[in-house]
Amino acid sequence: MNTQSNGGPGVVEEDAVPPPEQPLGSRAPRFIKRSRPLHMSWQVGVFVVGLAVVVTGVIMLPLPGPGWLVIFAGMAIWATEFVWAQLVLRWTKRKVTEAAQKALDPRVRRRNIILTTIGVVVIAVALAVYVWKFGFAMPWNVTE
Template sequence: MASEGGEGEGGDRQDGGRPLGSRAPEFIKRYRTLHLSWQVVIFLIGLAVVGLGVVMLPLPGPGWVVIFLGMGIWATEFVWAQLVLRWTRRKVAAAAERALDPRVRRRNITLTVIGLVVIGALLGWYLSQYGLVLPWKLH
């Protein structure tokens, strides 16, 4: 099936053509109190998932993945979260495109090699001076 019109027209349809807004079932949207209760529950679930992701950042675990999962939960109901996720997708796509640029890749490889050479030189100097002695047991 061919797409109608140009992609990217109307800035709110760049991620698969979904419009902004609540994705709650229609029977929930019909009643204001029920919809508000639904939003509170979605917010609390998203908050718990994002909080878990924040806790996982310094600990072993996929912290950023869990944070974005929580943002995805919020994005099912809140326009601000949908906009944040769209902005993040654009930035990640731009960063991936930049990372594939041969000049940037060469620069990154060069910097990595220089860093490894410096670390190797420092490690060689340390071992020549002190041998295999732990730094906190030096005399």
């Protein structure tokens, strides 16, 4: 049963068929693929640029910045030329889609809201106890 949607918000199509995936392989321009040395140079260039972007993303992980987003951008650069990167990106997209669908499940959402509320209450109580006992002093300035 395939349900048609009018494109309105909150409407989910059941049994939606995913768009066909692009074929695996190099997406270099045709004139580059014709010459083996030129194609190898192209691949080396793509690899170096992708590596620079991925390394930048890894550096950004502990620092402020969108580290994971930059890493995935580097993987996307590699995926323009290398089958292994295309397969990794397909797997990642599939897992992200599955996680998003799971997160939209009403029971999972309800559980997450309850757990978040409990966590916020625990943190608020701990903060209230700290302020009651030590006042507004920073932890490194407490002398007790």
